[in-house]
Amino acid sequence: MNITRENVDALNAVVKVDIAKEDYSDKVEKILSDYRKTANIPGFRKGHVPMGMVKKQYGKAVLVDEVNKLLQDALNKYLTEEKLDVLGQPLPKPQDDIDWDADGFSFEFELGLAPEFEVKLKGKKAVTQYNIVADDKMIDEQIERIQKQYGKLVSQEVIEKDSEITGAFKNEEKEIDNTVTITLDKFKGKTTPKKFIGAKAGDVITLKTKDLYSDDHELMHALKLGHDEVHGLDIEVTFTISEINNRELADLDQELFDKLFGEGAVKTVTELRAKIKEDAEKQFVQQADQKLLNDVTEYLVESTKFDLPAEFLTKWMQTAGEKEMDEAQAKEEYDNSEKSLRYQLIEGKLIEENDIKVTMDDIKNHAREMIKGQMAQFGQMNPSDKELDDIAARVLSNQDEARRISEQLVSQKLLELYKEKANIKVKELSYENFVKEVYGDK
Structure with a gap:
């Protein structure tokens, strides 16, 4: 041969x-x-x-x-x-x-x-790493939500601004008859809430569905309709009031603290605020890290220049999938996947050059921590090592799950590399301002 x-x-x-x-x-x-x-x-x-x-x-x-x-x-x-x-x-x-x-x-x-190329992590233009903080406004709102959630319902004669109103939305033509509890702050604009203020149980209020809520999901819940049904819906519905309540805020006392965090974990309002801030900011870290990972990925794809054997890959894609494609379909598939392929090559080079490895022990330990966190949510705070090992073994016997965890760990290690070696500038801001800056003011 x-x-x-x-x-x-x-x-x-x-x-x-x-x-x-x-x-x-x-x-x-x-x-x-x-x-x-x-x-x-x-x-x-x-x-x-x-x-x-x-x-x-x-x-x-x-x-x-x-x-x-x-x-x-x-x-x-x-x-x-x-x-x-x-x-x-x-x-x-x-x-x-x-x-x-x-x-x-x-x-x-x-x-x-595969092409030969060089990856430069530290570019001229800095990539923003967001440090999202829970400001006083957010903490105050969270405390009020907690007080409402654990507060008492007090019956009212007439509807006021903060009332919780139970009633039925109806429309015969669309066969709508759905009983729900609503609050006035969910409605879009100021006109609709004014129709409710001062109303009593038994009163019937007529409403137009168009622009009733800013979010279609709120209208779906109110009318018990599917997403396609509420999209662009413009009909009249009636709302028959059956019950009016006001939620009396729960006292910020030791009984409430113990319900929220376990006996003695939080003892003062100051400690409560600190705990809410800590928990919120842990969640923000995940969101900020994902944004950084996306932004560095985008930067690397844009700044790392190399050619690909496009004609070969297009031809290969015609027979590589479950269904064969013609030349035009393969060309479209290649165009759609080129960016992803470029990043895979860049990522592979970074993994090789920086000796990034994920061991089986890494995967097992990650699975154990993940399971431990899930068990804690259901009140199992101190599972034994044997319990964790047994559950982890069952989870990792699923090859797809083991691969998912491995990919997750590689992403974490790459993120650590980016934070260490890329041109990063840290920007601290509130969650509200983060959403406005990153996603637009919605």
Whole structure:
């Protein structure tokens, strides 16, 4: 067997594999001999079928199968030994005229080669790392939500600004008849709340669904309709008031603190505020880190310039998926996935150059911590090591879950690398201002 490579250019090559008769003949003969021993052919005793008949019936199929096995094994071994960094998979050049009666065969494969490039983490323009803080306004709002949640309902005669109103939305044509509890602050604008102020149980208020709420999800809940049904809905509905209550705020006392955080964990309003701030900012770190990861990824893709074997990859994509694509579909698929492919190559280079590794122990420890956190949510604060190990083993027996955790850990290590080596500027701001700056004022 002989394998040679011709480099078309820096990103494309052709590998030629020459297979001689001596490479496969012994194996083919052995398989056919085994077939002869077990073949059931009418008119012949088992094991006594003439070899010529066995070769005539099975010879070509066995030859093709063995040559293909040899070809794939040889190609894979060659790519490994030559340390060729290929993209996609080798593409066989079409051969419609293979003479399987010949003593030797030649096959050619097109290769798409990974480009050579350099990754510079520290660019001229700094990437913003957000430090999101829970300001006094947010903490005050959270405390009020807690007091309302644990407060007492007090019946009222008439609706006031902060009332909780139970009633039924109705519309005969759309067969709407849904009883819900609402608050006036959810309505869009000031006109609708004014219709409710001063109303009593039994009163019927007519409303237009168009612009009733800023968020379609609120309208879905109010009318018990699907998303497509409420989108652009412009009808009249009635709301029949059945009950009016005011929620008396719970006292900020030890009983409430113990309900929220466990006995004695928080003892004063100052400690409560500190705890709310701490818990909120832990959540903000995850959001800020994800934003940083996205922004550095975007920067790396934009700033790291290299060519790809686009024509080869487009051709490869035509047959790589579950369904074959025509040339136009493959071109569209390549255009859609090019950015992702570029980042995969950049990420791979960063992982290699910075020796980023995730061990099985890393994966097990992460799974244990994840399980421990989930158990804590259900009040199991001190699970034993055996419990954690047993559950982790069950979780990691799912290969998809183990791979997901591994990818998560790689992302964490890359994030640490970015924070250490990229051109980062830290910006501190409240969550409200973070949302405005990053997502727009919604």
